[in-house]
Amino acid sequence: MKTYDLDAFRGIIIALYSSYDEHGEINTKAVREIARHYANVGVKGLYVGGSSGEGMLQSVEERKLVLAAVMAEVGDELTIIAHVGAPATRDSVELAKHAAEVGAHAVSAVPAIYYRLSPQSVESHWQAIIDSTSLPFIIYHIPQTTGFHLSKQLLTKMAAQDKVIGVKISAESTFELQQFKAAGGRDFLVLNGPDEQYLAGRSIGADGGIGGTYGVMPELFLKIERCYVQGDLAEAQRWQFIVNELIVELLSFPSLYGACKAILKLRGFDLGEPRMPLLPVVTEADHARIEQLNARILSYIEQANA
Numbered sequence: 383m384k385t386y387d388l389d390a391f392r393g394i395i396i397a398l399y400s401s402y403d404e405h406g407e408i409n410t411k412a413v414r415e416i417a418r419h420y421a422n423v424g425v426k427g428l429y430v431g432g433s434s435g436e437g438m439l440q441s442v443e444e445r446k447l448v449l450a451a452v453m454a455e456v457g458d459e460l461t462i463i464a465h466v467g468a469p470a471t472r473d474s475v476e477l478a479k480h481a482a483e484v485g486a487h488a489v490s491a492v493p494a495i496y497y498r499l500s501p502q503s504v505e506s507h508w509q510a511i512i513d514s515t516s517l518p519f520i521i522y523h524i525p526q527t528t529g530f531h532l533s534k535q536l537l538t539k540m541a542a543q544d545k546v547i548g549v550k551i552s553a554e555s556t557f558e559l560q561q562f563k564a565a566g567g568r569d570f571l572v573l574n575g576p577d578e579q580y581l582a583g584r585s586i587g588a589d590g591g592i593g594g595t596y597g598v599m600p601e602l603f604l605k606i607e608r609c610y611v612q613g614d615l616a617e618a619q620r621w622q623f624i625v626n627e628l629i630v631e632l633l634s635f636p637s638l639y640g641a642c643k644a645i646l647k648l649r650g651f652d653l654g655e656p657r658m659p660l661l662p663v664v665t666e667a668d669h670a671r672i673e674q675l676n677a678r679i680l681s682y683i684e685q686a687n688a
């Protein structure tokens with residue numbers, strides 16, 4: 383049995399987008415406003431500095447600023463997972479220590495990126511992060527961007543440690559998700575990454591999910607979760623299919639994060655543009671499509687909340 387409170391990590395956890403001002407600098411006021419909004423919506427937690435949060439495009443100091451702002455605003459209300467993955471282990475360790483200082487509830491990390499690393503390297507990288515604080519650790523498995531394919535063998539070895547409480551799986555195979563759940567054991571968390579498969583992930587063993595598109599429609603993922611828990615699988619599936627059509631549209635823009643930020647801007651949350659090389663929404667035609675998509679999402683949110 384793990385000695386950590388695993389229930390704090392079960393449910394809908396939003397992968398928080400970055401927030402920049404008009405000069406492209408971290409905008410802590412906007413960070414706090416959007417974090418406050420999500421707390422009011424009633425999600426379980428926030429995943430800070432991950433893919434959607436553009437942690438890899440920010441300096442160590444910038445990442446600390448973002449996390450500190452989140453903790454100051456909602457650290458007492460939501461479960462905050464700090465993603466501390468970085469190309470260099472020493473940066474990840476520094477970020478993990480900072481996460482512990484400001485009171486984050488867990489740290490998480492991808493394998494170190496850029497170099498093709500052996501499983502031993504990745505294990506040592508993660509172990510250095512784990513050993514640097516007393517916080518629980520969640521493996522971030524996203525092979526399509528890191529190029530590292532986590533084996534069941536390494537997962538099992540990592541999961542044997544009390545501090546390693548789970549894995550966030552952004553790979554698309556729900557079979558792998560089920561296999562990792564089986565390998566980790568009952569008190570090992572598996573968090574679904576592909577938002578398009580939230581229900582599939584839950585049905586095959588995920589304890590909840592961490593997702594980027596949750597940020598523009600958390601109410602719809604909360605609805606799927608409620609239907610699933612109530613045993614109304616037909617209704618859960620109907621909402622998952624609605625969400626998937628919305629995600630297909632979101633993915634048709636030059637960048638997903640640019641599209642999501644443009645939608646949030648229409649709702650009064652100005653998070654700035656994503657950082658290059660991630661592209662913002664630029665053309666008039668795309669802005670018009672964003673307006674239509676926003677209206678559709680809002681109408682579904684109204685229905686889900688009715």
Ligand SMILES: CC(=O)N[C@@H]([C@@H](O)[C@H](O)[C@H](O)CO)[C@@H](O)CC(=O)C(=O)O
Pocket residue numbers: 397398429432433434435524551552574575576577578592593594595629638
């Ligand atoms: C590959 C990728 O970025 N996957 C996203 C999904 O939320 C993804 O944006 C969504 O399923 C749309 O494809 C998350 O798993 C990543 C995430 O949670 C994060 O921002 O760290």
